[in-house]
Amino acid sequence: MNPEQEQPSVRRIVLPSGRSIEVVRFGERSHSARGLHICPECNSDLVQPVGWSEAPDDCWNLALNCPNCDWYAEGVYTGDQVRELEDRLDEGLADMLRDLQRLTQANMADQIDRFVSALSADHILPEDF
Numbered sequence: 001m002n003p004e005q006e007q008p009s010v011r012r013i014v015l016p017s018g019r020s021i022e023v024v025r026f027g028e029r030s031h032s033a034r035g036l037h038i039c040p041e042c043n044s045d046l047v048q049p050v051g052w053s054e055a056p057d058d059c060w061n062l063a064l065n066c067p068n069c070d071w072y073a074e075g076v077y078t079g080d081q082v083r084e085l086e087d088r089l090d091e092g093l094a095d096m097l098r099d100l101q102r103l104t105q106a107n108m109a110d111q112i113d114r115f116v117s118a119l120s121a122d123h124i125l126p127e128d129f
Contacts, residue, residue: 036064036077036085044068048089 034040037047044066051063051074058079065072077085118124 035088036062036081037088039066039069039071041071042066042069045088046092047071049085 037045039045039047046068047064047066049062050065050072053061055061055076059076060079060082061074062077062082062085063072063074115124
């Protein structure tokens with residue numbers, strides 16, 4: 001693709017004073033080429049939407065944020081790009097729920113082992129209940 005035909009990326013930066021500016025960049029690899037879930041600053045795959053609204057032509061206005069490096073950008077993205085981001089977010093949620101289930105089971109097993117040990121050592125009395 002010719003650089004003159006590329007869509008510029010627009011990035012909103014909030015300054016320490018509270019004012020914000022928009023930086024327009026040309027010739028960068030766009031979100032469509034790398035996926036909205038990948039941060040262009042630190043390459044983390046944790047980018048998440050922090051604001052959204054519908055736009056014309058099956059598009060969405062998204063405010064995206066990377067919790068790893070605090071990168072922030074706003075832009076208009078196609079329905080396909082947003083659906084891909086939703087799929088990635090769903091996969092991440094499923095991963096977290098699996099990890100939570102494993103952690104819960106490990107904690108419960110540890111509590112059972114400690115309770116059984118306390119029972120065996122007569123450290124639990126009827127008045128404990």
